[in-house]
Amino acid sequence: MKVVYLTRTYRFNAGHRLFDPGRDEAWNREVFGKCSLPGGHGHNYTLEVTVRGSPDPETGQILKLEALDAAVAAVVHDRIDHRNLNEVLSKTHGPAPTTEVLILELWPLLDRLIPAPVSLHRLIVAETTKNTFEYHGPAPCQETPGFVSMPPGTRAQ
Amino acid sequence: MISTPAQVHVTRKARFSAAHRYHNPAWSAEKNREVFGPCNNPFGHGHNYEVEVTVVGSVDPATGMVINLREIDKILQEEVISRMDHRHLNEELPEWRHRVPTTENLAIAIWERIAPRLLGGYSRLFRVRICESPDLYAEYFGEETP
Incomplete structure (x- = not known):
């Protein structure tokens, strides 16, 4: 079966303040800079979701886009969009709602909503056009086979 | 000592516009409509496609190139653009x-x-990425499972 990766881009907005309540103001200011200012601030985030699967011979699709849209709607649009990340994220991955913490929290929530045999392969969250965060999941090596570079010294014939 | 030639990925983009229709002739009209939605509308619809071709390889010491981009352009023109641009793919x-x-x-x-x-x-095809719109793309790396 030929394996294809499909990527769909979504957008959402959220507020946050990078602040660890277990530390004092000076520490937070030192580590997080203006991202720790007391009133908080927000971003227009983009989320790229990549799923991995083989096209169904009857439909030519690896999954119905509606299924992917529904998963993202249930996780992102219903729980995170237009919310304050300090309020809605668990503290499992860290006290301050950085984009790293956000992407780690999103993975299991989305992963369980992707219908098998298709699997979640990669998430990319851009906080601004300058800052992008990428996660390939918790498995030890979920590297795309194609990404493995050619063995040393070999050349295609 | 065996030296390891550095591997560089080179990506070239090309664009084409085409019409298509999602339709499985083995199915009833109702089932096609149910599965494919508006993509099944009878006369098809179109997209501005962007295709990105990535080649990986070591740098040819004579040219400083992994591949001459003119070569990719020629292949894309002959195999993709001239066949698909401004065509109805199904028809x-x-x-x-x-x-x-x-x-x-x-x-x-x-x-x-x-x-x-x-x-x-010095090189081989690494990835084909095809973007149907800025928000949706598919990638193939030549990967197959048993």
Whole structure:
């Protein structure tokens, strides 16, 4: 079966303040800079979701886009969009709602909503056009086979 | 001592516009409508496609190149653009008569046409990415599972 990766881009907005309540103001200011200012601030985030699967011979699709849209709607649009990340994220991955913490929290929530045999392969969250965060999941090596570079010294014939 | 030539990935983009329709002739009209929604509308619809071809290889010491981009352009022109640009894929290309021209299938089909021509002395095809819109793309790396 030929394996294809499909990527769909979504957008959402959220507020946050990078602040660890277990530390004092000076520490937070030192580590997080203006991202720790007391009133908080927000971003227009983009989320790229990549799923991995083989096209169904009857439909030519690896999954119905509606299924992917529904998963993202249930996780992102219903729980995170237009919310304050300090309020809605668990503290499992860290006290301050950085984009790293956000992407780690999103993975299991989305992963369980992707219908098998298709699997979640990669998430990319851009906080601004300058800052992008990428996660390939918790498995030890979920590297795309194609990404493995050619063995040393070999050349295609 | 065996030296390891550094591997560099080179990506070239090309654009084409085409019409297509998601339709499985083995199914009833109702089932096609239910599964494919507006993509099944009878006369088809179109997209501005962007295709990105990535080649990986070591740098030819004589040219400083992994591959001459003119070579990729020529192959893309002959195998993709001249065949697909401003065409109705289902109606005009034989390979789509019995295969739904989804983004996923287009990635595989383009790979199969260009990969044999991109096997050079220093390089090989690494990835075909095809973007149907700025928010949706499919990628194929030549990967197969048993």
